Amino acid sequence: GESVGLHLPTLSxxxxxxxxxxxxxxxxxxxxxxxxxxxxxKGPQFIIDIRSNMDxxxxxxxxxxxxxxxxxxxxxxxxTQPGDSAVYFCAENRSSASKIIxxxxxxxxxxx
Amino acid sequence: xxxxxQDPRHKITKRGQNVTFRCDPISEHNRLYWYRQxxxxxxxxxxxxxxxxxxxxxxxxxxxxxxxxPKGSFSTLEIxxxxxxxxxxxxxxxxxPPGLAIETQYFGPGxxxxxx
Numbered sequence: 277g278e279s280v281g282l283h284l285p286t287l288s289x290x291x292x293x294x295x296x297x298x299x300x301x302x303x304x305x306x307x308x309x310x311x312x313x314x315x316x317x318k319g320p321q322f323i324i325d326i327r328s329n330m331d332x333x334x335x336x337x338x339x340x341x342x343x344x345x346x347x348x349x350x351x352x353x354x355x356t357q358p359g360d361s362a363v364y365f366c367a368e369n370r371s372s373a374s375k376i377i378x379x380x381x382x383x384x385x386x387x388x
Numbered sequence: 389x390x391x392x393x394q395d396p397r398h399k400i401t402k403r404g405q406n407v408t409f410r411c412d413p414i415s416e417h418n419r420l421y422w423y424r425q426x427x428x429x430x431x432x433x434x435x436x437x438x439x440x441x442x443x444x445x446x447x448x449x450x451x452x453x454x455x456x457x458p459k460g461s462f463s464t465l466e467i468x469x470x471x472x473x474x475x476x477x478x479x480x481x482x483x484x485p486p487g488l489a490i491e492t493q494y495f496g497p498g499x500x501x502x503x504x
Contacts, residue, residue, distance in 0.1 A: 322493075325490050325492065374491070378432070
């Protein structure tokens with residue numbers, strides 16, 4: 277079946293440190309993966325995506341790593357800031373299906 | 389602001405009443421999606437439109453739910469005879485499939501529904 281799950285429901289990080297949010301998926305047919313950030317009371321905000329034929333992609337302060345062998349996805353946030361506090365969702369999509377399948381989320385909190 | 393907009397942002401209703409939500413997608417986007425999100429969970433797909441055609445519906449979309457996109461622009465989601473279990477955040481997203489590139493869905497702020 278299809279499922280996208282997250283290893284930890286909460287993550288607390290010191291301001292300025294790097295954050296790593298992990299995600300496991302089960303559907304090997306997924307074509308690409310997406311990370312969304314959701315702040316309280318707001319809709320999910322697109323952060324970065326990666327195709328299944330890639331293993332790394334970098335954005336501004338964020339890096340996504342994909343390990344297809346173990347079906348694992350991670351989001352790395354460099355120099356975590358208070359504004360990074362949010363719930364982070366990994367999600368998967370297939371070219372043959374338009375819907376996105378979301379995991380249950382990891383709440384990232386920043387310690388001053 | 390040219391992002392996805394939703395109205396209302398909050399709705400409180402009594403069980404058994406009908407409610408209707410509106411979504412205005414990003415203007416050049418021809419795909420529009422509805423998702424439902426309950427507390428502590430990720431959004432769950434409900435249905436999507438390409439232009440005015442409704443192409444897929446989730447089994448979560450019971451016969452009390454109906455969605456329309458009559459002119460291929462804004463969309464409405466109606467829930468009839470609301471139940472307490474319908475309480476959730478209803479999210480709208482839109483996208484413009486860019487050929488071979490990844491299709492990115494952009495979400496609106498959501499409509500939070502509370503059924504008493």
